[in-house]
Amino acid sequence: MKNILLAAAFLGIFTFVGFAQTTRPRVAVTPTPPTIKNDTVTRDPRSGPPVLQDNRQPGQTTNDTADKGDGSDEVLKVQTNLVTMPVSVLDRDGRFVSGLGQQDFKIFENGVEQKLEYFQSVEQPFTVVLLLDVSPSTQWKIDQIQDAAIAFIDQLRQNDRVIVISFDEHVHVMSRPTNNRAELRSAIRQTEIGDGTSLYEAVHQVIDQQLSRIEGRKAVVLFTDGVDTTSRRANFQSTTQEVEEADALFYTIRYDTSSDMNGGMQFPPPMRRRGGWGNIAGIILGGGTFPTGGGGTGGSRQEYETGQRYLETLAQNSGGREFEATSLQNLDTAFSGIAEELRRQYSIGYYPDKPGQAGERRQIRVRVMRPNLVVRAKNSYIFGQNDNDFAGK
Numbered sequence: 001m002k003n004i005l006l007a008a009a010f011l012g013i014f015t016f017v018g019f020a021q022t023t024r025p026r027v028a029v030t031p032t033p034p035t036i037k038n039d040t041v042t043r044d045p046r047s048g049p050p051v052l053q054d055n056r057q058p059g060q061t062t063n064d065t066a067d068k069g070d071g072s073d074e075v076l077k078v079q080t081n082l083v084t085m086p087v088s089v090l091d092r093d094g095r096f097v098s099g100l101g102q103q104d105f106k107i108f109e110n111g112v113e114q115k116l117e118y119f120q121s122v123e124q125p126f127t128v129v130l131l132l133d134v135s136p137s138t139q140w141k142i143d144q145i146q147d148a149a150i151a152f153i154d155q156l157r158q159n160d161r162v163i164v165i166s167f168d169e170h171v172h173v174m175s176r177p178t179n180n181r182a183e184l185r186s187a188i189r190q191t192e193i194g195d196g197t198s199l200y201e202a203v204h205q206v207i208d209q210q211l212s213r214i215e216g217r218k219a220v221v222l223f224t225d226g227v228d229t230t231s232r233r234a235n236f237q238s239t240t241q242e243v244e245e246a247d248a249l250f251y252t253i254r255y256d257t258s259s260d261m262n263g264g265m266q267f268p269p270p271m272r273r274r275g276g277w278g279n280i281a282g283i284i285l286g287g288g289t290f291p292t293g294g295g296g297t298g299g300s301r302q303e304y305e306t307g308q309r310y311l312e313t314l315a316q317n318s319g320g321r322e323f324e325a326t327s328l329q330n331l332d333t334a335f336s337g338i339a340e341e342l343r344r345q346y347s348i349g350y351y352p353d354k355p356g357q358a359g360e361r362r363q364i365r366v367r368v369m370r371p372n373l374v375v376r377a378k379n380s381y382i383f384g385q386n387d388n389d390f391a392g393k
Helices: 002-022 142-153 181-189 199-213 236-245 280-285 301-318 328-343
Strands: 083-090 105-109 112-114 116-121 126-133 161-167 171-173 217-224 249-254 322-324 346-350 360-368 374-376 380-383
Touching: 083 328, 083 360, 105 116, 105 346, 126 142, 126 199, 126 328, 142 181, 142 217, 142 328, 161 181, 161 199, 171 199, 199 217, 199 236, 217 301, 217 328, 236 301, 236 380, 249 301, 249 328, 301 322, 322 328, 360 374
Parallel strands: 126 161, 126 217, 217 249, 249 322
Antiparallel strands: 083 346, 083 374, 105 112, 105 360, 116 346, 161 171, 360 380
């Protein structure tokens, strides 16, 4: 009898445990989302930092995965075809026009009007690269170039930052990005004349090594005569295309040094030279050799015409402007306008109606539907040129 009671007791315990297990709440395990591999981040070659977005038109669905399998090694490719660009709108006196809305703008690609999908008008601080030519051909203009560069930073507000870079045969980074005005003035005054003129390489390095690291609005203000004599890894065509694809405006300040280099020299020129060169009069009296700038000073008329065309192309391809440095007074007015343009740009964007091939050049025209206004914006871009630049990052 005792054994029967013990067996019944154990049977009751197992029955209770089994019932408790069958009525316990069920926890659903949330599946781990697929890992995104080999992302293609398209850097918009017109404006703004790299953007991670769908490669689809508004309202279009997308394939979730490129590889099916068991879901543990799914691949998602993400792209964007959004074309964005900065736009400046000026009156006939060159003053920035504020207060415009999205409805005031129309944009055309290859002559076909596009639907404006993105619009922004916000006053923001910016970063500017001051790129100073200190080659032999500018030695009679070095004081003017330095004074003009300082006049430009005097137009900026406290939150605007500047990088000072000079170039001769080599490129010299004179300051970090900073809003410290004393540090910037000191960097500008420390620039020295050197040999050679690697203008094209300087433009390439600024785009490749400086602008790519800067977030937000950015621009380059280039002080030069436009003549290149020693570039080896960059040229007219390569850099004008790079500027077209960059997300920064180029403002070129051209100094005409042709008369200085062709018999119009006045002695003694300022000779704060790298490598310890002194006053040029001392060089001549001492039997020294006049510095020729490595690859020559570029004194021919054709070279100066090419230089002028180069600066005009940089400005046009980027949506900036080209100025002639006839006097510091006229530059002071120009600098004020440049600073205002950078700070108060409009930004617009659209998705192209028609897909294109990588490397295809497309023409852009931006119109403002108000009379007597001047629009400054890029007039072309390269379709899908940078689609794989950031793959996997």
